[in-house]
Amino acid sequence: MTPLRVLILEDQPFQRGYLANLLHALPGVVTHTSGDAANAVAMCDLFDYDLVITDLMMPGVDGIQFIQALAAKEHHPKLSLVSSAPPRMLTSARLMAESLGLTVLGSLPKPVTQADMDALVAQLRVAPLTVPAMPADAAPLTPSRAQLRDAIAGGEITAWFQPKKSLDSGQVVAAEALVRWCHPTRGTLPAGVFLPLIAEQGLEPMLLRHILVESVKAQARWREQGFRIPVSINLPPHLLERSSLPDELLELTLSHHGRPGDLCFELMEGSTTAHVSDYYAGACRLRMKGFGLAQDDFGQGLSSVHNLVSTPFTEVKIDRALVTGCARDPALHGALATVIALGTRLGLNIVAEGVETDEELATLRKLGCTQVQGYLISRAVPADAFAALLGREGSVHPTPPCH
Structure with missing residues (x-):
């Protein structure tokens, strides 16, 4: 089984550790964490994550701004939103992410359970592979x-x-x-x-x-x-x-x-x-x-x-x-x-x-x-x-x- 690499972005230390523990209970998952959106953006430059789990309401650079920065990158990991924000805000955030070309596997309200995380990772394993972005120097598709x-x-x-x-x-x-x-x-x-x-x-x-x-x-x-x-x-x-x-x-x-x-x-x-x-x-x-x-x-x-x-x-x-x-x-x-x-x-x-x-x-x-x-x-x-x-x-x- 190929290991899955997951990044958790959550500004609250307890919640961040809690989500990481849920993932640690699952075989074949490598988990990284970050409490700061700007740092998480930099981590996405270093690693090709299969999944990023992000909160929305964070001080400084918030989850929406993080998603926008993520969409601008060459590699697009799958995305999951985990937040205590109102459901319609989560829906708007998901639609925004999808309109930017990201695949959103789900929006999970807090508190997240082990069953929630099990289902999310199972969904990740069967999700279609991300199509690699066309290299910047590749010729554009311009057929006559x-x-x-x-x-x-x-x-x-x-x-x-x-x-x-x-x-x-x-x-x-x-x-x-x-x-x-x-x-x-x-x-x-x-x-x-x-x-x-x-x-x-x-x-x-x-x-x-x-x-x-x-x-x-x-x-x-x-x-x-x-x-x-x-x-x-x-x-x-x-x-x-x-x-x-x-x-x-x-x-x-x-x-x-x-x-x-x-x-x-x-x-x-x-x-x-x-x-x-x-x-x-x-x-x-x-x-x-x-x-x-x-x-x-x-x-x-x-x-x-x-x-x-x-x-x-x-x-x-x-x-x-x-x-x-x-x-x-x-x-x-x-x-x-x-x-x-x-x-x-x-x-x-x-x-x-x-x-x-x-x-x-x-x-x-x-x-x-x-x-x-x-x-x-x-x-x-x-x-x-x-x-x-x-x-x-x-x-x-x-x-x-x-x-």
Whole structure:
């Protein structure tokens, strides 16, 4: 087992020693401590920590300023907030840290118990590895429009699939298609690295069609195994300004022997149509063609209750901002309960994103959430790996007999 290196930043000596003792009880953990944020910043220059546990309310340089300094460094350890601050302050601090590119494993109110620390370290061990920052002297990723087109057409940019599990059966019941670039020299690149470039070059329609075809082909292979798996595909809402888009997507689906009812388009955050009429027209026509329709990232940004009740959605996806910490934060718990109750009354499939702990999973199950996805279930994987996952875990949507 590779040792985990953890830094504790806590200005109160008793609390600092107490947290260190909790970690010392766990095998394979090397613990360093600091009572001063400026000193902790310097320690992060000397050691590549796997996890930093920090208080917020400290004299001098406070926890917020420390997090901002941490985010500016080349190596980004995971972060956990431990504080007696009000829950909503902890939530704001977590959102701030995540917006700076840090991974926050949890916010723990004081007093922290041994069980809390056990769960935090267990979560750290299964968390995805931090992607190393690009060296300062590395050439930036600046592909031309032609290179991006070739990467899409040639299959370098392709669909990976993240499973969705039913909270009723515990089995895989659906998947979300996520974009990855298997770059010939830089390895596998996540969507956030290149999607803005694709948008700048006006290649989103081409990418949407490509991911649709990749998804339909993957579904065909899964059906050969005996599994019928609906797939969700991200769709930037501004593309609905093209009035013929629903017809084009249906034609493309049918030409590749796909089933509209097994595909769901997730209307993404971050864009909308210039005229609201195009948004509603496109949403209605997608549903009329038989496709499912999901409100993505509900709980942040442009999503709203009015939008949820006035658009013919079949699914609502609860943003991870409402999920992370929901087992401990009464405000998040109450917001989740309200959203899930509303989705249930509207007859929607309710999917929670970003589920990373057993406690979050148990909370969502109690509140009546339908499905979950996140690192606790599985990361996104290529279609063949998803097929192997189905073989291990099964599905509650077996392929119906042919007629």
